Amino acid sequence: MPIRTGAQIIWECLVREGVDVVFGYPGGAILPTYDAMLDYPIHHVLVRHEQGAAHMADGYARASGKVGVAIATSGPGATNMTTGIATAMLDSSPIVCITGQVGTSVIGSDAFQEVDVTGVTLPITKHNYLVTHVEDLAQAIREAFHIARSDRPGPVLVDVPKDVQNAKCEFVYPDDEIPYPRRRVPAQVPAADLERAAEWIDQAERPVILVGHGVQISGAMDQVLEFAEKTQIPVALTLLGIGTFPAQHRLCLGMMGMHGEAYANRAVQGADLLVAFGMRFDDRVTGNLKTYAKHAKKIHVEIDPSEISKNVHVDLPILGDLKAVLEQLTPRVAAGRRDAWREQISEWRMESEARNILRREDIDELLAAHVIHDLWEATEGNALIVSDVGQHQMWEAQYYLHEKPRSLITSGGLGTMGFALPAAIGAKFAQPDADVWVVAGDGGFQMTQAELATLKQEGLKLNIAIINNGYLGMVRQWQEFFYGRRYAATPILSPDFVKLADAYDIPAMRVTRREDVIPAIQAAREKPGPVVIDFRVVQEDSVYPMVPAGADLHAMIRRPVPTQ
Amino acid sequence: MKHTLVALVEDKPGVLNRVASLFRRRAFNIESLTVGRTHEPAVSRMTILVDTEQTAPALVEANLSKLINVIDVKDVTHLPTVMRDLALVKVRADASALAELNQLANIFRANIVDVSPDSVIIEVTGDEAKIDGLLDVLRSRGIIEMVRTGQVAMARGAVNGHDVPAANSWATPRGNGNGHLAESVGSV
Ligand SMILES: Cc1ncc(C[n+]2csc(CCOP(=O)(O)OP(=O)(O)O)c2C)c(N)n1
Ligand SMILES: [Mg+2]
Numbered sequence: 001m002p003i004r005t006g007a008q009i010i011w012e013c014l015v016r017e018g019v020d021v022v023f024g025y026p027g028g029a030i031l032p033t034y035d036a037m038l039d040y041p042i043h044h045v046l047v048r049h050e051q052g053a054a055h056m057a058d059g060y061a062r063a064s065g066k067v068g069v070a071i072a073t074s075g076p077g078a079t080n081m082t083t084g085i086a087t088a089m090l091d092s093s094p095i096v097c098i099t100g101q102v103g104t105s106v107i108g109s110d111a112f113q114e115v116d117v118t119g120v121t122l123p124i125t126k127h128n129y130l131v132t133h134v135e136d137l138a139q140a141i142r143e144a145f146h147i148a149r150s151d152r153p154g155p156v157l158v159d160v161p162k163d164v165q166n167a168k169c170e171f172v173y174p175d176d177e178i179p180y181p182r183r184r185v186p187a188q189v190p191a192a193d194l195e196r197a198a199e200w201i202d203q204a205e206r207p208v209i210l211v212g213h214g215v216q217i218s219g220a221m222d223q224v225l226e227f228a229e230k231t232q233i234p235v236a237l238t239l240l241g242i243g244t245f246p247a248q249h250r251l252c253l254g255m256m257g258m259h260g261e262a263y264a265n266r267a268v269q270g271a272d273l274l275v276a277f278g279m280r281f282d283d284r285v286t287g288n289l290k291t292y293a294k295h296a297k298k299i300h301v302e303i304d305p306s307e308i309s310k311n312v313h314v315d316l317p318i319l320g321d322l323k324a325v326l327e328q329l330t331p332r333v334a335a336g337r338r339d340a341w342r343e344q345i346s347e348w349r350m351e352s353e354a355r356n357i358l359r360r361e362d363i364d365e366l367l368a369a370h371v372i373h374d375l376w377e378a379t380e381g382n383a384l385i386v387s388d389v390g391q392h393q394m395w396e397a398q399y400y401l402h403e404k405p406r407s408l409i410t411s412g413g414l415g416t417m418g419f420a421l422p423a424a425i426g427a428k429f430a431q432p433d434a435d436v437w438v439v440a441g442d443g444g445f446q447m448t449q450a451e452l453a454t455l456k457q458e459g460l461k462l463n464i465a466i467i468n469n470g471y472l473g474m475v476r477q478w479q480e481f482f483y484g485r486r487y488a489a490t491p492i493l494s495p496d497f498v499k500l501a502d503a504y505d506i507p508a509m510r511v512t513r514r515e516d517v518i519p520a521i522q523a524a525r526e527k528p529g530p531v532v533i534d535f536r537v538v539q540e541d542s543v544y545p546m547v548p549a550g551a552d553l554h555a556m557i558r559r560p561v562p563t564q
Numbered sequence: 565m566k567h568t569l570v571a572l573v574e575d576k577p578g579v580l581n582r583v584a585s586l587f588r589r590r591a592f593n594i595e596s597l598t599v600g601r602t603h604e605p606a607v608s609r610m611t612i613l614v615d616t617e618q619t620a621p622a623l624v625e626a627n628l629s630k631l632i633n634v635i636d637v638k639d640v641t642h643l644p645t646v647m648r649d650l651a652l653v654k655v656r657a658d659a660s661a662l663a664e665l666n667q668l669a670n671i672f673r674a675n676i677v678d679v680s681p682d683s684v685i686i687e688v689t690g691d692e693a694k695i696d697g698l699l700d701v702l703r704s705r706g707i708i709e710m711v712r713t714g715q716v717a718m719a720r721g722a723v724n725g726h727d728v729p730a731a732n733s734w735a736t737p738r739g740n741g742n743g744h745l746a747e748s749v750g751s752v
Contacts, residue, residue, distance in 0.1 A: 122582060123589050127632040130578075147632060182636065183629045186733045193736060305734050306626035319734050 004171040006134040006164045007036035010098060013141040015040060016173050019069050021429050023047055023056040027073025029113060030100030032165035045425070045458060048450035050077050052422035054084020054155075055448070057095040059386060059426030061088070062409045063434070065219075067148050068095040068426060074102055075113030078159075079120065083416060085155045086124040090413025091240060092213060094153035096144045097121075101161040104132050117159045126154030134167035139174050146178045151185070152304040153217060185303055185319045189328055193318055197275075197299050198332040200316065204273035206341045207233045208296075210256070210285075213240035213412070214278015214303065214322055216405045221245070223326035224277060231336045234345055236264040238279050239397055240412040247401035253345070257285040259394040262545045262556055263348035269554040270344075271296040278302065278322050281312040282413070287553035301325050355544075355559050358399070366514050368392055368467045368537045372399040374514075375437065375465060378521040384434040386410065386427055388420035388444035390474040392467035394543040396439050406431075418447030421464065425451060428460050435525065436462040442494045443472045452504045455530050463524045464532045466497055470539045477542045481557065501532040508532040566595060567621035568645065568717050571610040571628055572602070572635040579633045583610065586627055593618040596714035607635065611716045636732070644720040650689045650713045652677075653699065656706040657684045665705075672698045683708055691715075 004012060010033050014022065021043045026034045037044060047053040050072040057068030072081050078099040088095045102111040118130045127147050129140040137160065144156040201207065215224055221244050228235050228251050235245045236256040245252055253264035268274065274296045279285070286292045289311060300307075300314040301322055308317040318325055353359070357369050372395050375383070381401055387393045387410040402408050409427055411419040420440045428436045438445075445466050455462070476490040501508035511520045511533055524531035544559035573579050580599055587594050595613035602609045612628075614621045621639055628637045657665055658681070665684060669676055674688035688698050692715060699710070 118578065119581075122578075122585050180632055181630070182634070182732060184733050190736060304626075304630070306623060306630055308622075308626070309620070310623060317736055319736055 001170040001172055003168050005032065005036065005166060005168050006137050006160060007032040007166070008039075009134070009137050009169075009171050010141065010160070010165070011036055011040040011042065012171055013138055013173065014042060014069060017067065017142075017145045019067075021045060021060070022069040022071055023053040023060075023426065024071030025050050025053060025073065025077060027077050027100065027113070029074035029102055029162045030071065030077070030098075030165075032162060033071070033098070033100065033160070045429070045454065047422070047454055049448065050080035051083050051418065052425075052448055052451045052454065054081045054095065054097060055087065055416075055419050055422035056426030056429075057097070058084060058088045058091075058093045059409055059423030060430045061093045061095055061153075061426075062091075062423070063384065063406055063427035064430035065406070066094075066430070067145050068093075070095060070097045071099075072097070073100045073113070074117070075115045077113075078117040079115055082121060082124060083418075084422075085121055085157065087411050087414045087416045087419060088155040089124045089126070091411065092153050092217060093155070094148040095155045096141075096148050097155060097157040098141075099157060099159050100165070101130065101159045103163040104161045105163070107161065117157065121157050124155070125157050128157040128159065130159045130161075131164055132161065134164050134169045137164065138171060142174055143178055143180065147180055151181050185305075185321065187320070187324060189318055189320055189325055193316065194329055194332055197316055197318060197329060198334075200273055200297055200299060201231060201233075201275065202334045202336070204233075205338070206267075206271050206344075207231070207273040207275060207338070208253075208267050208271045209233050209235045210238070210268070210274055210276040210279050211235055211241040211245055212238040212277065212279025215241060215244035218278060218303070218322040220277070220323035220326055221405050223323050223330065225249075227326055227330045227333070230330060231333055232338045232342065233275065233336070234267060234342060236260070236268060238282070238285055238412070239410065241279060242397055243402040243405045243407045246403045248403065255397050257282075257553075258287070258547045258549070259398070259543050259545065260285075260547075261349075261398070262352050262558065263345055265545070265547070265553050265556060266348050267345050268293050268296075269552075274298045276300045276302070277326075280304075280307045280310070283311070283549075286312060287547045287551055287555075291552040291554075293553075355561055357559065364514070365538045366512060366517070366536065367541055368395045368469065368535075369399050370514055371465065371467060371511075371517055371535045371537060372396050372439070374517040375439070375521055376400045378518045379435055379437070379525070382435060383407070384409070384427060384431060384436045386420045386424035386436065386438050388438075388440035389415045389417045390441040390444060390472070391469070391477060391541070391543050392439055392441045392473070394474075395467075398543075417441075417444035420444065421448050421451045421455070424462055425455055425458070425460060428462050438462065438464040440464065440466055441473060442466055442468040442470065442497075443492050445497075446492075446494060449500070452501065452506060452532075456504050456506060460530065461528060462530055463521075464530065466532065466534050467537055468494065468497070468534050469537050469541070470494070473541075474543070476540070477546075480540070480542065481546070482548065497532055497534040506530050506532055508534065510534045510536065512536045565616045567614045567616050567639055567641045568647070568715070569612040569614060569621065569625060569628070569637055569639050570717055571612060571637045573608050573610060573631075574633040574635060575601070575606050575608045576633055579608070582631055582633060583628065586631065587624075590623075590627060592624055592627075598714040598716050600716065609716075611714070613715060640717055640719050645717050646720060647691050647715050647717050648689055649692055649695055649715045650687070651695050651699070651710060653686045653688070653702055653710045654683050654708040655686065655702050656682060656708060658682050661705075668701060674698060
């Protein structure tokens with residue numbers, strides 16, 4: 001058996017896990033690992049801030065379905081990663097973070113760059129390890145990958161003291177079965193539950209299907225489509241469910257919740273049955289729990305038992321992998337029509353269409369919604385969009401019609417500004433042929449714009465649309481609606497993004513008029529390298545509809561219609 | 565009402581921390597938590613009393629089961645179970661009170677385990693009600709200090725509560741938690 005150092009063992013394990021790219025930043029406590037890296041066929045992407053490394057690993061994971069890997073040094077390197085780790089945790093994204101730690105002999109002594117990283121990351125990882133013996137390292141890394149991707153995925157961190165990286169031992173990649181998770185969701189759903197679910201579904205007159213990120217994680221897109229088409233039940237999406245059900249399908253209601261389509265929210269509130277697939281009744285989706293879908297029975301198909309009846313009482317939980325459950329459930333339900341219900345929703349939908357700003361002749365300024373719509377048109381709906389957090393994120397979700405899974409990557413659960421650019425870099429490594437676009441606000445973009453240098457150094461092609469409204473727009477909107485237009489700390493000065501890009505030797509354009517939007521997008525797509533477009537949009541526009549936090553889901557603030 | 569959960573966990577550093585962190589993070593209302601060794605060297609055992617007024621025991625069980633170091637969790641509330649708590653109570657007592665205290669201890673099957681010139685330590689083991697009963701009687705005599713271990717639980721009979729079939733797969737939970745997070749979150 002070969003003798004290897006801990007540092008070599010890390011790379012040996014990564015190679016065996018099929019890793020070909022890692023995102024990281026070196027430092028004293030991780031130096032042995034960086035030294036060993038040069039002898040292994042793994043590409044290392046040097047980030048500009050460790051938060052970026054975690055987001056890149058996350059973007060890579062979401063775009064590929066594989067585990068993303070981020071590396072950082074001890075202390076500040078590791079703490080910088082925490083925002084990215086929490087982002088992955090809240091969105092169930094499988095990443096493995098490897099951090100250097102001070103030597104075992106000085107752990108606990110406040111040594112230089114010592115932080116209790118397993119302590120800090122305990123609540124934001126699915127699991128973490130502090131490996132104090134080199135003999136345990138291979139097993140820890142193998143378990144880390146397994147845990148990250150199994151069941152409900154999530155981030156796992158492995159903290160490796162410097163002396164453990166230097167220590168040697170015999171290297172064997174363990175191949176025994178990993179006992180986690182110890183308690184498994186049974187593959188076979190109890191027949192009685194399936195019968196009952198089928199009965200409820202067949203009897204329902206106003207049912208709605210709710211789909212979330214779990215559809216994508218389970219790979220159950222076809223099964224959900226088949227189920228919906230057979231039963232003719234309309235489908236509402238969570239933010240992370242976007243792309244798992246084709247946006248232009250007759251049954252698709254688009255996004256629900258705080259900034260969901262009014263007709264989707266009305267359908268949920270008026271439903272007599274909700275059939276939830278791989279979603280978790282987040283507060284952004286439900287609004288006031290006391291009045292949420294009051295007349296509906298709830299069936300919840302979910303792999304994570306701790307999500308059952310967490311926020312919303314569920315009448316019939318079905319634990320399991322969605323794909324497997326639907327393969328058992330769909331044959332048992334009757335083909336349905338539900339004409340009256342679908343007609344009712346169509347009526348609501350027409351009422352919404354009348355308010356659609358894309359149709360409003362009276363607006364000739366450049367709106368963010370225009371930019372998104374035109375981006376959709378110019379990319380033929382085929383781009384992989386990575387959006388940041390704020391108003392532009394909601395407009396993207398509303399106006400870019402995603403037909404395919406993994407075509408929208410966004411920070412949903414944590415709402416992490418600064419996510420988009422680094423996550424897009426990771427996504428581009430996962431899908432090198434994809435037409436990747438960052439859609440970011442002027443505020444969030446500035447949080448991680450340093451990764452422009454990473455983009456350039458890696459010679460990647462992706463395009464960046466900055467939706468520049470001069471404000472931390474989403475917060476400004478809350479101030480407008482709920483704080484009497486007192487704009488505390490939301491007007492934001494930005495650098496000249498064209499000049500900024502120029503400093504990184506990245507071509508850039510500024511667009512201020514609607515007619516220039518599509519030509520700019522086309523020009524950007526034709527350039528071989530990255531391009532930044534600074535879209536100067538209307539400053540005080542708001543995202544509609546809006547359900548104020550904690551309000552009833554049907555109590556939406558609608559876009560005012562102009563009086564003739 | 566209270567529910568009693570028994571968890572077997574790996575005896576590794578930081579496991580108690582993970583469990584405690586989980587309870588705090590999820591705002592679970594826990595009455596008591598005891599940890600101790602088992603007959604298996606690598607396994608510790610926790611007895612957890614959940615206040616069901618505010619916390620759904622099924623959610624506690626589900627969340628505990630997700631922790632990698634948790635081997636198994638079982639809600640033993642509805643099983644015939646032996647529950648024990650141990651208390652040490654130091655009360656004021658001079659030599660003249662000793663005989664009477666001894667009698668009192670006997671009634672509760674408690675023992676006087678230490679005698680000093682003006683105090684004694686009484687040790688009592690039993691279920692919660694019995695210990696509460698003794699404490700009520702002793703309170704009037706002046707308790708100097710007191711410590712309780714918290715309850716430990718074990719199901720009666722030859723079963724090992726954790727070996728019963730299906731202990732390692734999920735039974736369909738019948739949701740009884742309707743939102744311990746009942747307040748909506750108002751942040752951007
Ligand atoms: C790291 C972080 N800090 C603060 C917030 C709160 N927040 C949510 S949206 C938003 C404004 C975003 O502004 P911008 O990036 O310009 O996008 P816009 O809303 O204008 O489209 C803020 C500050 C957040 N989500 N993330
Ligand atoms: Mg902005």
